[in-house]
Amino acid sequence: MNAVPEALPRTAGELRAAGYTPRPIAREIHDNLLAALREGREAWPGIVGFSRTVLPQLERALLAGHDVVLLGERGQGKTRLLRTLAGLLDEWTPVIEGAELGEHPLQPITPASIRRAAELGDDLPVAWRHRSERYTEKLATPDTSVGDLIGDVDPVKVAEGRSLGDPETIHFGLVPRAHRGIVALNELPDLAERIQVALLNVMEERDIQVRGYTLRLPLDVLLVATANPEDYTNRGRIITPLKDRFGAEIRTHYPLDVAAEVAVVRQEAELVAEVGEPLLEVLARFVRNLRESTVIDQRSGVSARFAVAAAETVAAAALRRSALTGERPAVARPVDLDAVPAVLRGKVEFEPGEEGREVEHLVHLLRRAVAETARERFAGLDLRPLSDAVADGHLVATGERVPGSEVLAALPELPVLHEVAQRAGVSADEPAGRIAAAVELALESLFLARRLAKDTDDTTTVYGE
Numbered sequence: 001m002n003a004v005p006e007a008l009p010r011t012a013g014e015l016r017a018a019g020y021t022p023r024p025i026a027r028e029i030h031d032n033l034l035a036a037l038r039e040g041r042e043a044w045p046g047i048v049g050f051s052r053t054v055l056p057q058l059e060r061a062l063l064a065g066h067d068v069v070l071l072g073e074r075g076q077g078k079t080r081l082l083r084t085l086a087g088l089l090d091e092w093t094p095v096i097e098g099a100e101l102g103e104h105p106l107q108p109i110t111p112a113s114i115r116r117a118a119e120l121g122d123d124l125p126v127a128w129r130h131r132s133e134r135y136t137e138k139l140a141t142p143d144t145s146v147g148d149l150i151g152d153v154d155p156v157k158v159a160e161g162r163s164l165g166d167p168e169t170i171h172f173g174l175v176p177r178a179h180r181g182i183v184a185l186n187e188l189p190d191l192a193e194r195i196q197v198a199l200l201n202v203m204e205e206r207d208i209q210v211r212g213y214t215l216r217l218p219l220d221v222l223l224v225a226t227a228n229p230e231d232y233t234n235r236g237r238i239i240t241p242l243k244d245r246f247g248a249e250i251r252t253h254y255p256l257d258v259a260a261e262v263a264v265v266r267q268e269a270e271l272v273a274e275v276g277e278p279l280l281e282v283l284a285r286f287v288r289n290l291r292e293s294t295v296i297d298q299r300s301g302v303s304a305r306f307a308v309a310a311a312e313t314v315a316a317a318a319l320r321r322s323a324l325t326g327e328r329p330a331v332a333r334p335v336d337l338d339a340v341p342a343v344l345r346g347k348v349e350f351e352p353g354e355e356g357r358e359v360e361h362l363v364h365l366l367r368r369a370v371a372e373t374a375r376e377r378f379a380g381l382d383l384r385p386l387s388d389a390v391a392d393g394h395l396v397a398t399g400e401r402v403p404g405s406e407v408l409a410a411l412p413e414l415p416v417l418h419e420v421a422q423r424a425g426v427s428a429d430e431p432a433g434r435i436a437a438a439v440e441l442a443l444e445s446l447f448l449a450r451r452l453a454k455d456t457d458d459t460t461t462v463y464g465e
Contacts, residue, residue, distance in 0.1 A: 004128045008092065012105040013122025015094055022107040025180055025222050026065035029088045033062055036088075044084050047077065048267060049260035050252070054081070057250045062088070066247025067203055067223040069188065069238075075303020076252040077264075078226040082137070082184045085224065089131035093180065097125035100172060101179045102134070109179070109217050134181030138174055140191040140225075146198045149173045150208050175202055180220050188225040189237030196239045199223070203245040254291060254304060258284045264304050269311040273318035273330035276437055278377055278424050282337065283310045285369035290348060295361050297349040306347050310340045320400065327403040331433030334440040335398045335461055337366060367448055374445030377423050383442055385416045387451045391465040396443060399460035404436030411439070 009015040023031075036043040037059070044055055058081070061068050070078045095102045099113045105126045108114045117124050138144070146152070154171035175183055185191070202208060206219045227238060229251070243249075255261040261284035262277070269275075287307040290296050314332045317339045322330030341362035350358055389412055390396060396410045411417065417439060418428055424438035443463045446452040455462045 002130075004092065004130075008128055009094070010126050011122060012117070012120075012124035012126060015105055015126055016122070020094055020106070022104040025089075025182070025220050026062075028090060029062050029085070029222065030065060032088045032090070033059060043088065044081070045087065046267065047081055047084060048263045049255040049257075050077070050081070053256075054250060054252050057248070061248030061250065064247065067245065068248045068250060069225045069227055069243075069246045070250050070252055071227050071229045072252030073228060073254075073301030073303075075301065075305045076254055077304065078252050079137075079184075079186055081252070082182075082224050082226065083135065085182050085184075085222075086131050086135035089134055089182070091131055092128045093131070093134065094126050095129050095180075097127040101176055102129055102181060103179065109219075134178070135184065136174055136178040136181060137184045137186065139186045140188050142190055142192060144191055144195055146195055147171075147173055149175050149195065150198050150202070151176060175199075175221060175223075176208060176217065176219060178221050179217075182222045182224060185223070185225040188227045193237075193239050196242050200241055200245065203242070254301075255284075258288070261287060261304070261307060265307050265311045268304075269308045269315075271311060271315040273315040273322065273332055274434070275311055275315050275318070275332040276424065276426070276434065278373055278438070278441055279314060279332055279334065279337070280311060281376075282334075282366075282369045282373045283307050283314070283340075285372050286310070286340075286366050289365040289369055290362075293361070293365060295351055295354050295357075297351055300349040302348055306344060309344055309347065313339050313343050317400070321403075324401050325403040327405070327433055329431060329433065331404065331431065331437055333398065333404065333407075333433070333437040334370065334444050335400070337370070341366060370441070370444055371448045374441055374448075378420065378442060378445065381416070381419055381423060383416060383420075383446060383451075385414050386411075386420070386439075386442055387446050389414060390443070390446075390452055390463055396439075396463045397460055398436075398440055398463075401459055404431070404433035407436040407439060408432055 009018050009020065033043060043059075044050070047055065058068065070081065072078050094105055096105050096108060096113050096116070099108070099110070101110055101113075103109055103113050105117070105124055108117045138149070151170050151173040153169050188196075202219060202221070203223055208217060208219065225246070255264055258281055262280045265280055265283065284307060287302055287304075287310070290302045290306070291298065296302065314336045317336035318332035319330045321336070322328065341359050345358045345362055350361070354361065394411050396407060398407050417435075420442045421428065421435045421438045424441065426434045426438050428435075443452065447454045447463060452463050453465060455464070
């Protein structure tokens with residue numbers, strides 16, 4: 001966050017003279033989104049795979065000024081998408097300095113601020129709030145109370161001598177404190193139904209009720225939420241009046257193609273070693289196979305975080321080998337994929353009856369992903385010279401203690417190896433580890449096509465006839 005610009009007005013009088021008239025939050029987002037669309041600016045940084053599906057729907061909802069609920073399985077980027085909404089707010093907005101809520105200096109709403117504005121007039125001090133401070137997020141856990149969201153009577157203020165009917169005895173909750181901002185409720189169905197009722201007035205009448213009396217506060221908030229469709233449609237955990245008050249219900253989805261899945265992994269994963277594009281494609285196809293498998297509980301979904309964690313695991317395996325062998329740089333190879341099923345089997349839910357076979361299913365789907373990736377990468381390429389060389393006694397050993405140079409040294413000089421590397425996006429003058437990763441992918445594809453044998457022990461894999 002940058003420092004507040006010195007040229008901005010510091011009193012209500014200066015603000016009025018500069019033409020800063022109050023603008024509703026929905027109108028502010030409407031204007032800024034419309035400007036971004038007209039100028040061709042990126043309104044949704046970091047959002048991958050939604051450009052033709054989710055984003056047009058969301059943009060229409062925001063231009064209409066609607067509160068929004070995003071429906072989707074876990075790991076589809078719902079929260080990430082909501083957080084980008086803050087970028088559609090003005091960078092700086094004026095608020096009454098010292099006020100409990102973020103009230104506009106020319107439009108106070110609480111009794112205390114109205115009184116201060118009347119007493120100070122044009123000398124009412126103005127502070128400036130950055131747009132990042134106007135986005136409020138709450139995980140809707142079952143123990144969330146009305147006091148957390150809306151507010152409650154503050155016993156300290158009552159003890160100071162105020163009566164219970166005095167509006168100034170209220171300690172405001174999260175929603176009023178987000179006045180002139182965005183409130184995001186994650187996993188909305190997890191809110192108890194009696195707590196959901198407390199949001200009804202906020203969303204429609206824009207006032208709040210605390211302990212039996214009503215405060216007519218013209219709250220100005222954009223309410224957005226996320227929900228799992230299973231909870232939302234089948235268990236009915238969002239009460240009907242609340243569903244009715246959301247102007248837009250938008251379904252999210254997992255990446256629709258391999259390229260989008262790879263882009264998500266590239267963007268989100270913190271890789272401690274090089275993981276080439278072919279291996280990322282393997283992991284992307286692996287995740288897509290999981291989402292289509294009948295042995296996986298598709299109601300819980302297979303999160304995009306699974307692919308990210310898988311890529312990070314493969315990179316970690318490569319870094320470990322680099323430390324053991326001294327090879328530099330650390331480059332992931334297909335042998336590192338063996339670490340994925342055992343480490344990540346707890347991140348997916350299996351159908352009943354599959355107990356004890358989880359790793360077996362994961363290994364099968366991972367091998368299928370390797371075969372699909374190799375088939376696409378090496379389409380039209382004759383790998384017979386490579387299989388013949390191995391059959392003639394050039395056995396290739398690989399594993400967690402085998403550097404890439406040894407993998408390449410086990411094979412004779414073959415023109416097909418240069419073509420394999422080229423298909424994998426590697427040139428002949430690159431480090432041995434990168435070339436070895438491409439060669440291993442070709443060897444594994446020959447094994448999966450039953451044109452080579454493979455023997456594996458705890459640390460070493462040998463390709464042979």
